[in-house]
Amino acid sequence: MPKAARHMVRLIARALVLVTLAPASFAQGPPDPLALERLVRQDCGSCHGMTLKGGLGPDLLRGRLTGREPGTIARIILDGVQGTPMPPWRPLLSEAEALWIANYLLDGTAP
Amino acid sequence: MKRPMRILVALGAALLPATHSRAVEAQPAELRGTGDLGIVVERADGALLVIDTTLRRAIGRIEGLGDLSHASAVFSPDERYAYVFGRDGGLTKVDVLTASIARRIVQAGNSIGGAISDDGALIAVANYEPGGVKVFDAGTLAEVADIPAIWPGGRSKTLGLEDTRGRRFLFSLWDAGETWIADFSQGNVPVVTKLKGIGERPYDALISNSGRFYIAGLFGEDGLSLVDLWKSPPQARRILAGYGRGELQLPVYKMPHLESWAEAGDRFALPAIGRNEILWVDARSFEEVGRSKVCGQPVFAVANPDGRHVWVNFAHPANGVIQVLDSLTGEVVKELAPGPSVLHIEFTPRGNEVWVSVRDAGVVQVYDTRTFEKKAEVAARSPSGIFLAARAHRIGL
Numbered sequence: 001m002p003k004a005a006r007h008m009v010r011l012i013a014r015a016l017v018l019v020t021l022a023p024a025s026f027a028q029g030p031p032d033p034l035a036l037e038r039l040v041r042q043d044c045g046s047c048h049g050m051t052l053k054g055g056l057g058p059d060l061l062r063g064r065l066t067g068r069e070p071g072t073i074a075r076i077i078l079d080g081v082q083g084t085p086m087p088p089w090r091p092l093l094s095e096a097e098a099l100w101i102a103n104y105l106l107d108g109t110a111p
Numbered sequence: 112m113k114r115p116m117r118i119l120v121a122l123g124a125a126l127l128p129a130t131h132s133r134a135v136e137a138q139p140a141e142l143r144g145t146g147d148l149g150i151v152v153e154r155a156d157g158a159l160l161v162i163d164t165t166l167r168r169a170i171g172r173i174e175g176l177g178d179l180s181h182a183s184a185v186f187s188p189d190e191r192y193a194y195v196f197g198r199d200g201g202l203t204k205v206d207v208l209t210a211s212i213a214r215r216i217v218q219a220g221n222s223i224g225g226a227i228s229d230d231g232a233l234i235a236v237a238n239y240e241p242g243g244v245k246v247f248d249a250g251t252l253a254e255v256a257d258i259p260a261i262w263p264g265g266r267s268k269t270l271g272l273e274d275t276r277g278r279r280f281l282f283s284l285w286d287a288g289e290t291w292i293a294d295f296s297q298g299n300v301p302v303v304t305k306l307k308g309i310g311e312r313p314y315d316a317l318i319s320n321s322g323r324f325y326i327a328g329l330f331g332e333d334g335l336s337l338v339d340l341w342k343s344p345p346q347a348r349r350i351l352a353g354y355g356r357g358e359l360q361l362p363v364y365k366m367p368h369l370e371s372w373a374e375a376g377d378r379f380a381l382p383a384i385g386r387n388e389i390l391w392v393d394a395r396s397f398e399e400v401g402r403s404k405v406c407g408q409p410v411f412a413v414a415n416p417d418g419r420h421v422w423v424n425f426a427h428p429a430n431g432v433i434q435v436l437d438s439l440t441g442e443v444v445k446e447l448a449p450g451p452s453v454l455h456i457e458f459t460p461r462g463n464e465v466w467v468s469v470r471d472a473g474v475v476q477v478y479d480t481r482t483f484e485k486k487a488e489v490a491a492r493s494p495s496g497i498f499l500a501a502r503a504h505r506i507g508l
Contacts (some may be wrong), residue, residue, distance in 0.1 A: 042452070042470075043427050046365045049198060050154065050180030054221055055239060056268065056285065056314070056366065080362065085312075085330055087362030092428065 031100035040101055047085065052105075057086065060105050073102035145190040148207050149457070149499035151468065151475055152182045152195075153492045159195065160475075160491055161210045164459050164466070164499065167477050167487035171210030177201040177217070182496055183224045186503035187249065188231035193498065194249070196225040196236055204252060207500060214252045218245050226274040229322075229506065233295060235272055235280045242266035244282055244293065246301070255299045262287035271316025271327050271369070273507045275340060283313035283327045283336075290316075290327060290338060290347055309336040309347040314384075317369040318507035326350070328369050330384060337397055350397040351381075351390065360385035361408065365426035368411050370508075376438060380421045382409035389423060391441055403441040405434050411455065414438065415480055416462035424453045433467065435483070445483050449476050454494070460501035468494035 041050050047057035058064065065073065077098040080088035089098065151160040151169075157179050161171035176182075178199035185194050192213060193205045200219035203212055221240035227233070233255060234247045243259040243266060260267040267284035274280055278295035290309045293301040311331025318325050325338040334352040338345050367382035378400055381390045389412050391401040407429025414421045421436045430452050435445040450472035457466045464486065467476045475494050477487040502508040 043364060045180060049178075049221070051178060053178075053199075055181060055198070055223070056270075085314075085363060085366070087364055089362075089364075091362065092364075 031094075031097045033100070036097060036100055036104070040104065044101075057084075062106070065105055068106070070099055070102040070106060073105065074098035077101055143208070145207050145500045147459075147500075148190075149466075149497060150184060150193050150195075150205070150207065151466075151489075151491050151494050152179050152184075152496040152498075154179045154182065154470070154495040155493040157197070158492070159193075159205065160489070160494075161207055162466070162475070162489065162497075164464065164477075167489070169489050169491070173205055173210050173212060175212060176203045176205075176215070179495075181223065184496070184498040184502075185225060185227040185234070185508070186498070186500050187227070188503055190500040190503045193500070194225065194227065194234050196222060198222065200236075200238065200240075202234065202236055202247065202252060204249075216247075216252050218247070218254070223268075223270045224272055226272050226280055226507075228274055228278045228280070228295065229276055230278060233278060233280075235274070235282075235293070237269040237272035237282050239268040239270075242268045242284075242286070244269055244272060244280065244291075246280070246293070246295070246299075256293075256295070256301055258291070258293055258301065258303060260284050260287070260291070262289065271313060273316060273318040273325060275318055275322040275325070275506060279340075281316070281318070281325045281338070281340075283309065283316055285312055285314065288313065288331075290325065290336065292338075292340075292345065304345070306338065306345065306347045309338075310334060310349060314366050315369045320506065322506040326369065326381075328367065328381075328384065330363075330366070335381070351392065351399050354383065354390060354399060355386055361387070363408065363426070364428075365408070365410055367409055367426075370411060370413070376418050378438075380412045380414065380436070380438070382412045382423070384408075389421065389436060389441075401441050403436050403443070405436075405443065406432055406446070413456045413458065415465070416458055416460065419462075420444070420480070422456045422465060424456060430454075447478070447483065450474070455497050457497035457499055459499065466497045466499075468497055470494060 047055050048060050049055045052060040078090045080086045147165045149162050157176045159173045160169040163170045177197045179197050181198045183196050195203045200222045201217050204214040206213045219238040222238040225236040232249050234249050236245050246256040260269045267286035269282050272282040280293045283290045290306045292304040295301050310329040313327040314330040316327040323341050327336040333355045334349045336347045337350045338347050363385045377394050378391050383390050389403040393400045407425030409423045412421050412423045423434050433447040434443045437444045449467050450469040452470035454470050455468045465478050465480050470493050475489045475491050
């Protein structure tokens with residue numbers, strides 16, 4: 001896909017997210033905990049399980065993540081994992097939001 | 112459900128001779144059929160609603176089914192019992208008539224779905240953890256067989272579990288790229304046939320209405336795997352290989368589902384993976400005959416039972432929309448906006464109406480499939496899968 005088209009896709013995707021999801025939109029302004037928690041449970045949850053106990057993807061429970069740097073986890077969220085179904089979320093999330101999710105998972109406050 | 116299911120009967124007495132009236136009185140007050148009933152999964156609560164598609168409302172609620180964040184169901188041949196497969200490995204036999212749990216076991220740590228044999232005697236469940244398929248007696252839920260999905264890499268996650276004629280189940284191995292056929296026609300010890308090298312990372316499968324063709328979608332490559340069960344021995348071959356060659360795949364935020372053979376005339380519709388497209392495939396040659404551009408990455412592409420239209424819902428971020436495709440032209444003829452997070456689409460058996468779950472609006476909506484008019488809304492808590500009892504009579508559902 002040409003760069004311009006790719007840019008359009010991103011813009012459209014982002015615009016749709018703003019419309020469909022965001023009480024206080026993703027990728028702009030400070031992270032919105034409620035919206036991000038829902039994203040983790042419902043959207044990450046389609047592969048990692050709604051309670052994060054795993055599914056097609058691995059579990060995201062504290063035991064697995066302990067010892068990892070929040071920045072490392074945030075990069076996985078933003079860039080995905082090549083050769084696996086983990087997609088890059090950069091078109092939909094800001095760095096601050098990815099970091100918020102990383103800390104949320106590490107805190108073990110995940111439901 | 113707290114109260115017994117009301118409704119029904121009251122006929123009879125006035126019509127019958129007096130001598131028969133005592134027998135009529137002895138009939139249970141709740142006597143009714145289940146052909147127009149179904150269940151809706153309330154995923155966050157581990158609960159089910161029992162719905163009546165004639166009344167277009169919920170007539171009962173069942174709690175205590177564990178983690179239903181990814182759940183599906185099949186029905187007994189008499190349409191009375193639903194077998195519900197939960198994410199946490201729970202297998203629950205639900206009595207739809209009395210809206211109660213008849214039996215429940217937790218048979219694995221993490222599972223994805225199941226199937227019922229053509230004779231209604233066996234329930235099979237595909238598990239992620241521990242990877243493999245377990246088979247249970249449909250009456251008692253006692254374990255009948257355990258088929259660990261062992262390959263050189265260990266135990267594979269299994270999915271795409273479908274039933275076909277002759278007490279056979281087919282399923283695919285996510286890690287190993289294989290499709291296995293477990294044949295229970297000779298009793299409760301299965302004969303297992305392993306088809307290897309079917310493709311990279313099969314993520315889901317469907318079986319044709321005839322039970323003849325098993326198609327597994329592949330996440331790891333552009334293409335699908337087809338098994339023709341009328342051929343002996345059955346072999347897997349690639350179809351639509353390289354359907355997106357040279358094109359950039361979009362990030363996949365939700366795996367599509369291949370639930371049913373969305374057969375529309377002489378071709379059928381499949382959701383493309385990583386593309387905003389529906390693929391049209393010739394039902395005889397299995398070659399691509401067209402594509403429809405749609406507004407997002409499709410999750411379900413479900414044909415009306417008459418084949419006239421295909422209804423499509425989408426992954427995040429287009430998950431508030433349904434597009435309806437004309438199966439003759441492939442064009443989008445209607446776009447609906449049911450609300451945030453449209454998760455599932457289920458047609459009534461004659462296809463006159465369709466039930467749609469809208470998770471984040473907390474409702475299930477009922478549409479007329481000819482006028483696209485919304486006929487009813489039923490409140491439900493985070494509704495996801497909708498399963499109508501008429502599935503009992505279809506292979507692969």
